[in-house]
Amino acid sequence: MSDMDSERNSLGGRMRRYAKVGTAVGGLAARVAGERYLGWSLDKDAHASELRTALGGLKGPLMKVAQILSTVPDALPKEYVQELSHLQSNAPAMGWPFVKRRMTTELGPGWQKRFATFEHEAASAASLGQVHRATLDDGRLLAAKLQYPDMSSAVEADLRQLDWIFSIYRRYDKAIDTSQIHAELSARLREELDYAREARHMALYRGMLADEPGVFIPDMVPELSTSRLITMTWLDGTPLMKFLEGEPSLELRNAFALTMFRAWYVPFYFYGVIHGDPHLGNYTVRDDGSVNLLDFGCIRIFPKTFVKGVIDLYRALRDDDEALAVHAYESWGFQNLDRATIDVLNVWARFLYGPLMEDRARRIQESGSGLYGREIAEQVHGELRRLNGVRPPREFVLMDRAALGLGSVFMHLKAEVNWYRLFNDLIEGFDADAMEARQTAALASVGLDRPD
Numbered sequence: 001m002s003d004m005d006s007e008r009n010s011l012g013g014r015m016r017r018y019a020k021v022g023t024a025v026g027g028l029a030a031r032v033a034g035e036r037y038l039g040w041s042l043d044k045d046a047h048a049s050e051l052r053t054a055l056g057g058l059k060g061p062l063m064k065v066a067q068i069l070s071t072v073p074d075a076l077p078k079e080y081v082q083e084l085s086h087l088q089s090n091a092p093a094m095g096w097p098f099v100k101r102r103m104t105t106e107l108g109p110g111w112q113k114r115f116a117t118f119e120h121e122a123a124s125a126a127s128l129g130q131v132h133r134a135t136l137d138d139g140r141l142l143a144a145k146l147q148y149p150d151m152s153s154a155v156e157a158d159l160r161q162l163d164w165i166f167s168i169y170r171r172y173d174k175a176i177d178t179s180q181i182h183a184e185l186s187a188r189l190r191e192e193l194d195y196a197r198e199a200r201h202m203a204l205y206r207g208m209l210a211d212e213p214g215v216f217i218p219d220m221v222p223e224l225s226t227s228r229l230i231t232m233t234w235l236d237g238t239p240l241m242k243f244l245e246g247e248p249s250l251e252l253r254n255a256f257a258l259t260m261f262r263a264w265y266v267p268f269y270f271y272g273v274i275h276g277d278p279h280l281g282n283y284t285v286r287d288d289g290s291v292n293l294l295d296f297g298c299i300r301i302f303p304k305t306f307v308k309g310v311i312d313l314y315r316a317l318r319d320d321d322e323a324l325a326v327h328a329y330e331s332w333g334f335q336n337l338d339r340a341t342i343d344v345l346n347v348w349a350r351f352l353y354g355p356l357m358e359d360r361a362r363r364i365q366e367s368g369s370g371l372y373g374r375e376i377a378e379q380v381h382g383e384l385r386r387l388n389g390v391r392p393p394r395e396f397v398l399m400d401r402a403a404l405g406l407g408s409v410f411m412h413l414k415a416e417v418n419w420y421r422l423f424n425d426l427i428e429g430f431d432a433d434a435m436e437a438r439q440t441a442a443l444a445s446v447g448l449d450r451p452d
Contacts (some may be wrong), residue, residue, distance in 0.1 A: 028322050061277065079378070093122035093130045102146050106229040114224060126281060128192060128297070133234060141234040142221065143294075151193055159186050176384065184394035188276065190298035197228045201296035203446040205275075207401035208267045214259035214290035225415040235292040237284025244412060248289075255289030257415035261422055263291055264406055269311075269426045272302045272439045276398030278405030301443070301450050302400040304432040305331050310399075314353050317346065325349075333393035341390060351376040352403055355419040364410035364419070 008239045111151070112118060115134045122130040129147040136142065148154075162185070166178040191197055209215045216235055224231035238246075243256075260283075267273040275282075277298035284292045288290050309331040317325035325346060329337055337345075355364050384390050410417075443449065 015278045045108070061317070093125035096120045099132065099146065102149065103144075103229070104225045106146070107224065115142075124281065129321070142224075143218065143232050143234045144224070144293070145195070145227040145230045147193070147195060155189050155193060159189065177389055180391060180394040181397050184397040187394075188298060188300070188398065191299075195226055195230045197448075198295075198297045199225060199230055200446045200448050201299045202230075202232070204273065204299075204442060204448060205267065205293065205296060205323065205363060207442055207445060208271050208273065209263065212259075212262055212266060214255075215263045216290065216292045218292075218294070228333075233368075235284070235294065237286050237292040239284055240280055240409065240412065245288040250414075252289045252417065253413045253416050254417055256285055256291065257285040257410050257413050257417050258422070259289065259291045260406060260409060261417075261419075262400060265426055266421075268302075269307065269430065270438060271442050272307045272435055273303060273442075274300050274398060274402050274403050276300045278402060278409060298398065300395070301393060301448075302399075303450075304439075306395055307435060308430075308432045311430055314356065314423075314427075315348055315352055317353055318357060332395065334390070341384070344380055345390070347383070348376060348380045356423045357420065359418065361418045361421045363414060363416055364407050381437070414415065 082099055099122075103118075107114065116137045118134040119132050121132075123133050123143070124131045129145055132144045132146065134142040134144050159182070165180055166182055168334055199222075202217060206217045218232035221233070222229040260278075261285075264275055264278065266339055267275070275293070275296070275298065277295065279295075282293070282295040284294065286292060294437065309328040312324055312331070314327035315321065316328060322342075326337065326342060329342065329345065334345075355362060
């Protein structure tokens with residue numbers, strides 16, 4: 001079978017996927033509908049645990065969607081968020097016979113001779129593919145990231161199932177209109193299937209972060225890469241939770257927090273680009289507290305108006321400038337906002353911007369417990385439901401994902417940093433037109449266009 005035949009978005013592939021996914025998540029829609037319309041009692045904790053167990057062994061994008069939704073406030077009930085948040089990057093790997101077939105498809109029948117060594121066991125496995133260690137004759141240690149077969153069909157089937165789940169959820173809870181969330185997830189997941197695009201993202205980040213000494217990005221090996229295989233240099237590092245098990249000093253934890261902050265937000269404020277997935281499997285900690293960035297599939301490119309709106313809202317909250325806050329929300333695409341809805345949105349905004357308002361070293365969250373932002377999200381959710389809801393613009397999906405994901409990292413680190421100075425150093429002298437010019441040049445240098 002040709003590469004095109006095996007990878008195309010086929011009707012048969014989608015139907016097979018519907019069957020698999022339906023087994024895992026079909027009960028969610030049925031049970032929620034039963035609770036809403038028939039008065040059934042839904043044990044959300046137990047059902048959420050069952051859902052996580054099912055998704056954990058299910059290859060493909062639905063697992064990644066679950067990870068993303070677990071950190072988007074109010075996209076799903078908290079019981080599901082708590083369980084889905086446990087889905088990490090280490091799904092069960094596919095075996096060596098599968099790997100040999102897939103590598104032959106990508107590099108041809110003599111592919112093994114192009115490596116000095118290629119480990120049979122995967123070093124890690126995630127939702128869309130798995131990574132194998134390898135070496136070249138010149139001694140370079142490599143990571144070969146190989147996509148699972150028929151992922152295009154899986155993406156389309158899973159997105160259709162997700163739309164179904166969202167439609168059921170909207171019927172019993174109208175606080176958040178999820179239509180734009182689905183649109184954004186659809187666009188980004190389809191992009192993630194294209195490993196050639198991810199390789200360009202990697203080159204983009206290497207350029208944007210060239211002056212950041214604490215951030216390391218792999219080098220791609222083009223002759224051993226395709227649209228379904230990325231071969232890159234291997235970067236040694238320690239996963240965050242294992243790093244914390246070693247009880248590192250506050251100084252080292254703070255150093256890592258500072259580097260993570262700059263790794264995510266230098267690209268955003270200087271180029272209008274953000275890494276939308278601070279997932280634990282997407283970076284590792286080096287011995288000196290610097291960071292390896294390992295995955296570049298989930299990247300979002302923003303127009304200058306959106307980035308300016310982020311800064312405008314910060315200044316509006318800092319200066320108690322209601323008109324500027326309204327302008328910021330409208331520049332993002334919020335529509336028909338009344339005073340009460342703006343006040344509720346400001347509650348969430350003050351939570352996110354809170355650490356940036358005080359010129360002192362502090363932890364990212366100094367009160368509360370559990371998932372980062374969960375208590376405030378529940379408060380905001382309740383008020384929005386009372387006010388007949390709101391439709392968040394699609395750009396917020398990955399922006400909120402980044403903010404909450406990084407906040408969770410900083411909370412785990414118990415880092416004590418002057419976030420105010422970090423942020424104000426980045427936005428000092430911000431010029432939207434200059435940012436757009438830098439963005440245009442950076443994208444053109446790696447052959448990327450702005451997304452839809």
